[in-house]
Amino acid sequence: MSSRNLTSNFLEFRNRASQNRTNHADNSKWDDRNPLLNDDEDDDVVHFERNDAFLWMEFHRKIQSQFGEIRNQIKKLQQLQAKCLTRQVFDEDAHSDSEIRLITKDITSMLDNCQMSVQKFSSFAKKSQANSYEQQLVSNAAQATFNTFQDLALKFNQCQSNYVRIETLIAHML
Numbered sequence: 001m002s003s004r005n006l007t008s009n010f011l012e013f014r015n016r017a018s019q020n021r022t023n024h025a026d027n028s029k030w031d032d033r034n035p036l037l038n039d040d041e042d043d044d045v046v047h048f049e050r051n052d053a054f055l056w057m058e059f060h061r062k063i064q065s066q067f068g069e070i071r072n073q074i075k076k077l078q079q080l081q082a083k084c085l086t087r088q089v090f091d092e093d094a095h096s097d098s099e100i101r102l103i104t105k106d107i108t109s110m111l112d113n114c115q116m117s118v119q120k121f122s123s124f125a126k127k128s129q130a131n132s133y134e135q136q137l138v139s140n141a142a143q144a145t146f147n148t149f150q151d152l153a154l155k156f157n158q159c160q161s162n163y164v165r166i167e168t169l170i171a172h173m174l
Contacts (some may be wrong), residue, residue, distance in 0.1 A: 056128065
């Protein structure tokens with residue numbers, strides 16, 4: 001096993017460090033107790049006095065996650081409805097019908113909760129006392145959220161009405 005003698009390297013680093021310390025010793029600017037930002041540099045720093053910006057963004061993110069859950073449930077409902085409509089014997093799977101009812105109930109409650117969240121978000125956007133750009137951004141986000149909610153509710157209603165219409169047509173054919 002070979003080893004290296006690091007004594008010369010250590011001595012060299014120690015000498016450089018002591019030289020650098022003496023160069024900066026008389027400069028009080030490098031003291032660790034001084035603030036990193038001076039008061040005169042305050043113009044370049046962004047200050048957040050209110051948490052309104054972060055509050056509405058967090059609220060918007062939560063509503064968007066609710067929309068994602070509703071979309072997934074609607075897809076699941078559509079798949080179950082298609083499965084029920086294409087089965088050969090209608091008495092074959094009563095479990096699917098109860099599962100459709102359960103998912104429909106879940107989607108309805110999720111839409112109700114989401115509607116309340118969208119209304120709260122819209123009222124928050126109207127009450128927000130931000131600068132004009134931020135106010136416009138919050139207002140646009142609230143309008144987009146409301147439009148997305150309307151689209152999801154319409155999609156759910158169309159899904160339900162199509163299923164009922166096709167189910168009644170099949171029942172009349174038999």
